[in-house]
Amino acid sequence: xxxxxxxxxxxxxxxxxxxxxxxxxxFSISIEAGKFVGIIxxxxxxxxxxxxxxxxxxxxxxxxxxxxxIDIWEDKKTLKKLRLEVGLVFQYPEYQLFEETVEKxxxxxxxxxxxxxEELNISVEKAAQFAGIDSEMLKKSPFELSGGQKRRxxxxxxxxMHPKIxxxxxxxxxxDPVGRRMILEQIKNYHKEQKNTVILxxxxxxxxxxxxxxxxxxxxxxxxxxxxxxxxxxxxxxLAEIGLALPQITRVFHDLIEKGYPLRPDxxxxxxxxxxxxxxxxxxxxx
Amino acid sequence: xxxxxxxxxxxxxxxxxxALNGINVTINKGEFTAVVxxxxxxxxxxxxxxxxLxxxxxxxxxxxxxETANQGQLFNIRTKIGMVFQNPDNQIVGTVVEEDVAFGxxxxxxxxxxxxxxxDKALATxxxxxxxKRAPHQLSGGQKQRxxxxGxxxxxxxxxxxxxxxxMLDPKGRKELLQAMTSLNKSGTTIVNITHFMEEAAxxxxxxxxxxxxxxxxxxxxxxxxxxxxLLNAGLDVPPVSRFVKEIAGLGLEINDNVISEQExxxxxxxxxxx
Numbered sequence: 001x002x003x004x005x006x007x008x009x010x011x012x013x014x015x016x017x018x019x020x021x022x023x024x025x026x027f028s029i030s031i032e033a034g035k036f037v038g039i040i041x042x043x044x045x046x047x048x049x050x051x052x053x054x055x056x057x058x059x060x061x062x063x064x065x066x067x068x069x070i071d072i073w074e075d076k077k078t079l080k081k082l083r084l085e086v087g088l089v090f091q092y093p094e095y096q097l098f099e100e101t102v103e104k105x106x107x108x109x110x111x112x113x114x115x116x117x118e119e120l121n122i123s124v125e126k127a128a129q130f131a132g133i134d135s136e137m138l139k140k141s142p143f144e145l146s147g148g149q150k151r152r153x154x155x156x157x158x159x160x161m162h163p164k165i166x167x168x169x170x171x172x173x174x175x176d177p178v179g180r181r182m183i184l185e186q187i188k189n190y191h192k193e194q195k196n197t198v199i200l201x202x203x204x205x206x207x208x209x210x211x212x213x214x215x216x217x218x219x220x221x222x223x224x225x226x227x228x229x230x231x232x233x234x235x236x237x238x239l240a241e242i243g244l245a246l247p248q249i250t251r252v253f254h255d256l257i258e259k260g261y262p263l264r265p266d267x268x269x270x271x272x273x274x275x276x277x278x279x280x281x282x283x284x285x286x287x
Numbered sequence: 288x289x290x291x292x293x294x295x296x297x298x299x300x301x302x303x304x305x306a307l308n309g310i311n312v313t314i315n316k317g318e319f320t321a322v323v324x325x326x327x328x329x330x331x332x333x334x335x336x337x338x339x340l341x342x343x344x345x346x347x348x349x350x351x352x353x354e355t356a357n358q359g360q361l362f363n364i365r366t367k368i369g370m371v372f373q374n375p376d377n378q379i380v381g382t383v384v385e386e387d388v389a390f391g392x393x394x395x396x397x398x399x400x401x402x403x404x405x406x407d408k409a410l411a412t413x414x415x416x417x418x419x420k421r422a423p424h425q426l427s428g429g430q431k432q433r434x435x436x437x438g439x440x441x442x443x444x445x446x447x448x449x450x451x452x453x454x455m456l457d458p459k460g461r462k463e464l465l466q467a468m469t470s471l472n473k474s475g476t477t478i479v480n481i482t483h484f485m486e487e488a489a490x491x492x493x494x495x496x497x498x499x500x501x502x503x504x505x506x507x508x509x510x511x512x513x514x515x516x517x518l519l520n521a522g523l524d525v526p527p528v529s530r531f532v533k534e535i536a537g538l539g540l541e542i543n544d545n546v547i548s549e550q551e552x553x554x555x556x557x558x559x560x561x562x
Contacts, residue, residue, distance in 0.1 A: 043428050043457045147326040174373070174454050176325040176483050177524040203457045206527060245458040248486065248527040248549060255553045261560060270531050277535055280560065 001069070003033040003165060003197050004054060009063035011049055023049040024221045027063070031199075031214075036191050038212030038229070039201045040244060046221040047201050051167050054199070055086035067165070084113055087163025091170045093154035097142035102133060102153045105142055109161040127160035130190045132182060148179035155183070159190065166190070167199040172207065184211055205247045209233060209268035217244070233268050249273045289446055289477055290314040290337050290368070294346035297332055306332040308500040309346065314479060316445065319472040321488035321508075322481045324497030325522025330481050333497070334448050337479065338368035351445070366395065369439030373451040375431035384426075384434055385410070385419040391442040402441070409440035412474075413467050429460025433467055446477035454483060465490065485512070485526040489547040496521060508547045528552035535559070 009027040014020050024046045031037055041047050052058040053065050056072050056079050065072050067082045090096070099105035106124045115123055128138055131152040137145065142153055155171060168187065172180040188211055191198045202208055208215060208229070215232040217224040219242045225232050233239075236246050236254060246254070246268075253267045253276075263280065267273045295310040307329045314320060314337070324330040335341040336348045339355040348355045350364045372378055381387025385406055392402045410416045413433040423431060432452050439447055449468065453461040465487060472478045480491060488494045494511045496504040498521040504511045512518070512525045515533055524530065529547055532555055536544035541562065543555040 042459060174326075174451065174483070176328075176522045177485065178519070178522040179326055180483075205458070243459040245462070249531055252528060252531075252549050252552045252556070255549070256556060259553075259557070261557075270527060270534065273531055274534050274538070277540075277556065277559070278538065281540060284560070 001033060002030040002066075003068060004029070004031040005064075005066040005069070006030075006050075006053070007064040007066070009050075009053060009060045009065065011046075011053070011058060012061050013049075015061065022221055024053075027221070027223055029216065029223060029226055031197065033197055034195050036188075036198045036211060036213045037200070038208035038215045039199060039218065040203070040205070040208055040215060041218035041224075042243060045218045047218055048169060049221075050218065051088065051169060051199065051201060054165065054167055055083045055088055057088070084161060085164040087158040087161055087166045089155055089158050089166070089168040089171055091173060093158075093171075094142075094147070094150035097150060097154055097157075100141060101138065102140055102142050102145070103128075103138040105153060106133075106138075106157045106160050109157055113161060123160050123162065124156075127156040130159055130186055131156035132186055148175050148182070151175065151179075152183060152186070155187075162194075163196065165197045165199065167201075169201045170203065171200070172202070172204070180207075187211070205233075205245060205250075205268075209247050209250075217242075229268070230266055234266050236265070288313045289316045290348070290350055292333075292336065292343075292346065292348045295333075295336060295343050295348055296345040297336065297341060298344055299332075305500050307336075310500075310502060312495065312502060312505070314446070314477065316477055317472075317475060318493060319468070319478045319491045320480070320493045320495060321491035322479060322495045322497065323483065323485065323488050323523060324503075328497040328522070329500040330497045331450050332500075334370070334450050334479065334481050337446075337448050338370055339364050340370070366442050367445045369442060369444040369447050371432060371435045371439065371447065371449045371452045373454055375428045375435070375455060378435050379423040379431060379438075382422060383419075384415065384421050384423060387423060387434060388437045388441050391438050395442060405441040405443070406437075409437035412440055412471065413437045414463075427460055428456045429463040432456065432460070432464050436464075436467060436471075440471075440476075444476070446479065447471065448479040448481070450481045451483065452480075453487065461487075485524060485529075489526050489529075496523065498522070509545060512547055513545055 006027055006029045009024055011024045012020055012022050039047050070078055072079050072082045097105050106127055110120055110123050133153055133156055142150055172183050184207055212229050215229050216226045249270055250268050253263055257263050257265055264276055267276055291313045292310050295307055296305055297307040298305045322330045339361055342356050350367055353360045355364055379387050380390055388406045388409055389402050392405055410419055413436050415433050453464050468478050489508045494508050495502055496511055503521055512529050515525050518525055528549055532542055532544045532546050535542050542559045546552045546555050
């Protein structure tokens with residue numbers, strides 16, 4: 001069943017003024033529960049506008065947003081309840097840390113949801129564990145942590161609310177390669193264990209190829225494609241047309257194919273590329 | 288040489304350890320250098336010493352032979368070494384693109400017709416002439432960063448230091464900014480690009496790798512990307528194509544395992560398949 005359903009959504013910034021700008025037009029999508037969806041598109045394509053509709057931060061000018069089949073704007077009470085089911089991690093979430101200790105910061109969300117006592121502790125502990133925050137770090141002030149640690153603490157604060165849908169906007173931006181991998185692996189493990197829906201907005205085609213099961217491509221406020229990752233990346237010409245760069249290894253393979261080498265075009269990760277080269281070398285040696 | 292640091296050490300007032308531990312590095316005129324390192328390795332701290340945004344606790348930094356600690360020369364140093372920062376929204380002051388670019392030279396007390404000439408030239412260099420009358424908020428991230436560069440160019444700098452200037456951009460914006468860096472360097476401007484993207488480091492002439500406030504490696508991209516283990520230990524990685532050929536070589540297949548660009552990777556695979 002669809003956990004998020006967007007029906008004919010339109011959104012306009014500064015409506016009725018000379019600077020009015022249509023951010024999304026007649027946008028429809030249905031996302032099944034348990035998927036790991038990657039969202040790609042240019043800056044200004046409407047990605048952030050779309051995800052802010054998932055938990056009612058923005059109200060559609062037209063169209064509907066349904067979470068678990070319920071129209072979130074139907075009445076105020078449902079909106080409040082549904083907001084707790086959609087955990088949104090903004091870009092640079094570490095700027096939003098504010099409590100005295102990391103532990104208190106992570107507990108802020110669940111506390112406001114009405115969790116207390118043992119239940120609260122367990123939820124904070126588990127979230128910290130998922131985010132790779134150890135017990136020593138929990139007692140520290142968030143401002144004593146490194147950039148990557150702060151980022152993980154901020155993500156833990158959202159995980160602690162057990163969102164049914166976890167939405168992350170560029171969670172690895174500005175991190176070094178090891179910090180980047182760490183955060184994404186943790187999100188992957190969380191998804192695997194909790195079986196919730198994860199939505200990842202990223203400019204890194206490498207990361208999308210590696211982690212997402214489905215990809216949504218947005219261009220100029222419209223849905224260009226929504227399909228399993230392989231099917232989307234296979235349309236390299238279409239992606240290149242709107243200026244989205246394919247992963248580096250995919251570009252290498254496409255170059256080789258153009259030169260006449262009989263390689264598969266749907267190679268997006270280093271692991272797949274390795275297998276493909278091994279296959280072709282073996283084939284050659286048999287002849 | 289343009290910038291030289293001698294036993295440069297620095298500790299942030301509230302920091303536990305030194306952010307920089309006795310750094311000795313020289314940036315030569317006309318070089319295109321990338322500085323990479325894990326979060327907290329000291330790369331931005333080092334860059335901020337290049338134009339006296341920070342002053343050493345110990346050691347000396349000189350720009351064109353002038354010590355950055357010499358307060359009387361601050362204006363001069365900042366005119367020579369310009370900086371572009373991470374967030375495109377935090378560094379534009381004008382309400383119109385061309386006014387923003389003129390802000391620097393106006394503050395240097397340059398004559399109006401000369402300012403106009405410099406603004407024209409700077410906007411042409413970063414390919415932003417057609418946007419000169421636009422409001423900055425109407426521009427994309429990559430365009431804003433190019434306006435920031437133009438603002439520095441209008442001051443006729445020797446060197447531009449970019450502190451993770453591509454990290455908030457989409458792939459297209461990154462590509463535009465990298466093209467601007469490359470063409471500026473070709474016309475003689477010294478470039479220092481601080482980045483987390485190894486593919487960006489690979490297009491520089493020289494890569495400095497930092498770890499825990501020290502310089503771990505300093506060489507051509509080919510030299511520093513030769514040993515993936517060292518980079519992984521420093522919280523970094525090699526570019527995807529370098530990783531790929533190393534993994535293929537690890538299987539016992541005969542392939543050139545020291546490639547740093549897509550082009551070289553294509554050639555290495557071709558050689559392997561035609562053997």
